[in-house]
Amino acid sequence: MKIVKLGQQGLQVPAVGLGCMGMSEFYGQSDDTKSLKLLDEAIEIGCNFWDTSDMYGPFTNEELLGKALANRRDKVILATKFGIKRGQDGAWLGMSGSPEYVKAACDASLKRLNTDYIDLYYQHRPDPNVPIEETIGAMAELVQAGKVRYIGLSEVSAEDLEKAHQTYPISALQTELSLWSRDVEKRILPKVRELGIGFVAYSPLGRGFLTGAIKKRDDLEPGDWRLSNPRFSEEAIANNQKLVEKVQEIANEKDVTASQVALAWLLAKGDDIAAIPGTRRSKYLNFNWAAQEIVLSQKEIAALDSFSQSFKVVGERY
Numbered sequence: 001m002k003i004v005k006l007g008q009q010g011l012q013v014p015a016v017g018l019g020c021m022g023m024s025e026f027y028g029q030s031d032d033t034k035s036l037k038l039l040d041e042a043i044e045i046g047c048n049f050w051d052t053s054d055m056y057g058p059f060t061n062e063e064l065l066g067k068a069l070a071n072r073r074d075k076v077i078l079a080t081k082f083g084i085k086r087g088q089d090g091a092w093l094g095m096s097g098s099p100e101y102v103k104a105a106c107d108a109s110l111k112r113l114n115t116d117y118i119d120l121y122y123q124h125r126p127d128p129n130v131p132i133e134e135t136i137g138a139m140a141e142l143v144q145a146g147k148v149r150y151i152g153l154s155e156v157s158a159e160d161l162e163k164a165h166q167t168y169p170i171s172a173l174q175t176e177l178s179l180w181s182r183d184v185e186k187r188i189l190p191k192v193r194e195l196g197i198g199f200v201a202y203s204p205l206g207r208g209f210l211t212g213a214i215k216k217r218d219d220l221e222p223g224d225w226r227l228s229n230p231r232f233s234e235e236a237i238a239n240n241q242k243l244v245e246k247v248q249e250i251a252n253e254k255d256v257t258a259s260q261v262a263l264a265w266l267l268a269k270g271d272d273i274a275a276i277p278g279t280r281r282s283k284y285l286n287f288n289w290a291a292q293e294i295v296l297s298q299k300e301i302a303a304l305d306s307f308s309q310s311f312k313v314v315g316e317r318y
């Protein structure tokens, strides 16, 4: 198993974690009984770096993980997030990073997760109305109180990351990175490295697109959030397929899957990068977990790098 050290504070995680979001919302129907079985299997194989957020569900994804953790909390490295406010009815209520909110959100997450500590607590999105130092100050107090072990941020600018890190050591930045989302490589990733912070790549399979499983809008269930995402319009899907074809070509040559090539390319970017592919299926969990053993040659990496760099992806990330 490949281990990634996230930041200077001592947090170590498997290079391939498990994104749990789709088990409760966004990517079509899910089934808690099946998800709990999958979480059991993930623990068994060692895929124990789990990613959730209070806003997935909303709230039900943390509750699901809380059930999965019962009597074996110590077997899992649990990451959750706060900061994107949602109502019980699913309404979107803006961002909050106020110190009072941070503390209340953490207590609520601990209750749902059925635990007394969170291994990695992220601010999900910056709050434009609260200086990041204030939010980080409150997160640092959670560490002092023993409720949180390490802190992280998601989707912040290089400037905010630096300010935050000066306030309290940040262990991980979680942001989208994959063969079709490479913007972070310009400014964010160099800053992360300069500061000695770890990087957690979310949506490493391009929300499923890079696996080759999505060739038309009808491949997504009615109600799937991706149907409203610009990268999944009919035009975008048709255009972006060429990128998947390139990934598939290399996968065929190596006799592995496109999803494994996408993950192996990402992990080859550095020992400070962990990926958290999301899945609801045992077959995919095992493919994704095995991707850490796949070694791409320099030629294959260069081919993927140059093709994806010059490829004009149609559709914004959000």
Ligand SMILES: NC(=O)c1ccc[n+]([C@@H]2O[C@H](COP(=O)([O-])OP(=O)(O)OC[C@H]3O[C@@H](n4cnc5c(N)ncnc54)[C@H](OP(=O)(O)O)[C@@H]3O)[C@@H](O)[C@H]2O)c1
Residues within 6 Å of the ligand: 018, 019, 020, 021, 022, 027, 051, 052, 124, 154, 155, 174, 175, 201, 202, 203, 204, 205, 206, 207, 208, 209, 211, 213, 259, 260, 276, 277, 278, 279, 280, 281, 283, 284, 285, 287, 288
């Ligand atoms: N910080 C943030 O703002 C943020 C934003 C988005 C996501 N995240 C986190 O990142 C995690 C992963 O991102 P994601 O779920 O958006 O996207 P992803 O991991 O890129 O892709 C997930 C999709 O790919 C499919 N899939 C997974 N493995 C596959 C395989 N081997 N072959 C074929 N299809 C496969 C899944 O299908 P099935 O579900 O049907 O198995 C699902 O539809 C999330 O679960 C969440 O924890 C964070």
